[in-house]
Amino acid sequence: MHECLSIILKLLMKAAEVGIMMSDPVGNVWHCFTPLAVYIIDTPEAAMLACVCRKTSSFTMASYLQFGDSFWHPPHTRSIMLDQLASIMVNPTDLEAYFDACTEYRLNGICTPFWMDWPLADPSIFLMSEALHHWHKEFFDHDCQWCLVAVSASELDFWFSILQPVTGRGHHDIQCYIIGLISGAAPHHFVIAIHALMDVQYLAQSPAPDDDLLASIDQALCTFHENKDIIMTLGARMGTKKPIDNWFIPKLEFLQSITSGTRNMGALI
Numbered sequence: 001m002h003e004c005l006s007i008i009l010k011l012l013m014k015a016a017e018v019g020i021m022m023s024d025p026v027g028n029v030w031h032c033f034t035p036l037a038v039y040i041i042d043t044p045e046a047a048m049l050a051c052v053c054r055k056t057s058s059f060t061m062a063s064y065l066q067f068g069d070s071f072w073h074p075p076h077t078r079s080i081m082l083d084q085l086a087s088i089m090v091n092p093t094d095l096e097a098y099f100d101a102c103t104e105y106r107l108n109g110i111c112t113p114f115w116m117d118w119p120l121a122d123p124s125i126f127l128m129s130e131a132l133h134h135w136h137k138e139f140f141d142h143d144c145q146w147c148l149v150a151v152s153a154s155e156l157d158f159w160f161s162i163l164q165p166v167t168g169r170g171h172h173d174i175q176c177y178i179i180g181l182i183s184g185a186a187p188h189h190f191v192i193a194i195h196a197l198m199d200v201q202y203l204a205q206s207p208a209p210d211d212d213l214l215a216s217i218d219q220a221l222c223t224f225h226e227n228k229d230i231i232m233t234l235g236a237r238m239g240t241k242k243p244i245d246n247w248f249i250p251k252l253e254f255l256q257s258i259t260s261g262t263r264n265m266g267a268l269i
Helices: 002-008 010-018 043-050 078-087 095-105 131-151 153-162 170-182 188-203 211-227 229-233 250-265
Strands: 020-023 029-032
Touching: 002 010, 010 020, 043 250, 131 153, 131 170, 131 188, 131 250, 153 170, 170 188, 188 211, 188 229, 188 250, 211 250
Parallel strands: none
Antiparallel strands: 020 029
C-alpha cells in the first residue's frame, strides 16, 4: 500500500517540496505547495499508514494497555517514527528477523512509509479523529451495546417501537434518544458516563470550535472516565460469551486526540 501511494502521489510530494504554478477560479496564477494536511480513513488503515501494529494507537504513543487512560498520551510524531525505523539494523528483506526487530517499537514492518519523503508530512497530524469511523462507530460498537446490557434489549426495543415519527434513520434516532431512554432505567453513574460520551461526539462536530468548546470536550472526557467503572461493575462490556474486564478500545483512546487535532487543523467536520 505504501509503495502504491508513493507512486500515485509522487507529483504532489514534489509540488510540496518546490511548489507548482496553479490558477484560481478567476484565472490568477499562484505558486502553490501541496502539504499532506489530512488523510481520512478507518481504524485498521490508519494503523497501516502510521506503520504501527493494530494494538497501538495510530495517533499517540499509547499501547492497547493504555487505551482506557484518562489523559492524552504524547503524539507518535514523524521524527519519532523515522528515528525508530532508522534504529532497526536488520535488513528488511529478511522478513522474519525484521518483523521481530519491529516488535520492540510496536511497528508493523513497513520500512519506507509513503510520507517519509513528503515535506512536513506527520502522521500524528494528518491522521485525524473523524466522525464516521471513530465517533459514530464507537457509539454503535460500544456505548449502545453497554446500554443494551444495562437496561435490557427488550426494554429499549419497546421504547423505540413507540417513538414517533419513524424517520427511517435508525442509527441517527438511537443516538438522539438513547440518553432519555436509559434515564431512570440504568444506574445514575452509568447514565452520566454515556451522556458524557454523547457530549464529546456532538461537541466535536461543531463547525466553529473555540477554546471554550474544546475545554468542554476535555471536561466531558474527564466526566466519562470518572464514572466509567460502573460499566464494568454492571458487566455491560460484554464479549461473545462473557464480560470483558479491560478498556482495550482503540476508538476510546482516539477521543483523547480530538482537541489536539482541532487545534492543529481546525474543525474536524
